[in-house]
Amino acid sequence: MRRSAAAVCILGFIVVLSGAAQEDTQLDQQIKSIASAHHGQVALYAHNLRTGQTASLLPDEPVQTASVIKMGILLDAAEQIRARHVSLDERVMLTKANQVEGSGVLGQLTLPIALTFGDTLRLMVILSDNTATNMAIDRLGLSHINETLRAAGLRQTVLYKKVYVPATAPMPPDQPRFGLGKTTAREMDAIMERLATCHLALDNTAPLPADGKICGAILGMLRNQQDRDSLPRYLETLDTSESGSAIGNKTGALNQVRNDVAFLSSKAGPIVIAAFTWGNADQRWTGDNEAEQTLGKLAKAIVDRWSPQGLDAAGFPWENPLANAAAAKTASQ
Structure with a gap:
């Protein structure tokens, strides 16, 4: 950096x-x-x-991040809040498509559920909630998160995709080695x-x-x-x-x-x-x-x-x- x-x-x-x-x-x-x-x-x-x-x-x-890549999501969230593109108080909706297994609680709850963006980030961090992570990625944008990481001078840190959701774009050749993210x-x-x-x-x-x-x-x-x-x-x-x-x-x-x-x-x-x-x-x-x-x-x-x-x-x-x-x-x- x-x-x-x-x-x-x-x-x-x-x-x-x-x-x-x-x-x-x-x-x-x-x-x-x-x-x-x-x-x-x-x-x-x-x-x-x-x-x-x-x-x-x-x-x-270069190493597998597992959920540590959520730090990169937090950095982009800070940048977009700073630019007033998003707000901690705005509401985001949990959808069935984002409910995934693994750590957290949102994947087990009954829909519909609306959370503040701030609470979504809190669950992503405090419980490492994978469903909350996918909600945050949807709101911020996968490409925007990675653009922020590049702008911060981080050349080896990448969030490849959402958690437990198939990629929607072609993946780099090294993605199978690292999974969710690398750093x-x-x-x-x-x-x-x-x-x-x-x-x-x-x-x-x-x-x-x-x-x-x-x-x-x-x-x-x-x-x-x-x-x-x-x-x-x-x-x-x-x-x-x-x-x-x-x-x-x-x-x-x-x-x-x-x-x-x-x-x-x-x-x-x-x-x-x-x-x-x-x-x-x-x-x-x-x-x-x-x-x-x-x-x-x-x-x-x-x-x-x-x-x-x-x-x-x-x-x-x-x-x-x-x-x-x-x-x-x-x-x-």
Whole structure:
């Protein structure tokens, strides 16, 4: 993702932009050691937004996204809300054609059902609802979603089609390999960073006054995402439905795939982790799945290295990531 050369001051810490990143080679070795014990393949990219440090393993390897591609749908939703092409409050209708199996609840409900577009996105994220995902794709447009990903500089991130629905257009030759979508750890990290830092302007212009609330709404969905068995596994053991989580994340899973991308509010500043596993020997759909444990170990190693004091849910203004920056600007005038 291309961004301006200057660092942007948000929330009282410095978000270090591309070009200033420094690879944490010691952490790289820890990640490599954890991954080598896993019975499958691992790709990872992590970014400490305060220091600019990065850690990685096969960060540019194209991988199956499974439901993690829903992050790309969220990015396009933010762009279209920003452009006033869609609204979180508008109504969308659930149709029989979009009711599909897999995760979520909408596929089991009785028609007709009308939802707000915002609630459709919430179900897509919080429950990874596949039917809600298809509703969102219909409203935004498959081609528009992919155009936004290209405009954001993401050359290896693609949403190929709707979930469990045959493609309606010719598919690229690599689609059978990746299924629903493909990405890389580095590119999925970039999507999460763009939402967490509220860098929505694809032309790198300054944020609009309403951007912070758009990002806040999306981060709220990610923060309430209910699958916490992967990256958050060993980091957060409290009931986050009552206390508020320090992590916003989106998972994706297939029989041989377990993925997770997360934004973490730590006591030492914000951290983004995008991690993917595939070719996994353990294909159990239980919380003891080896890949989910591996993802948890990777996240703990990263947080222990970059924020030994742990996480801090209150350390980030989830409802409006630009709020502190706006207040600082007003105070200086």
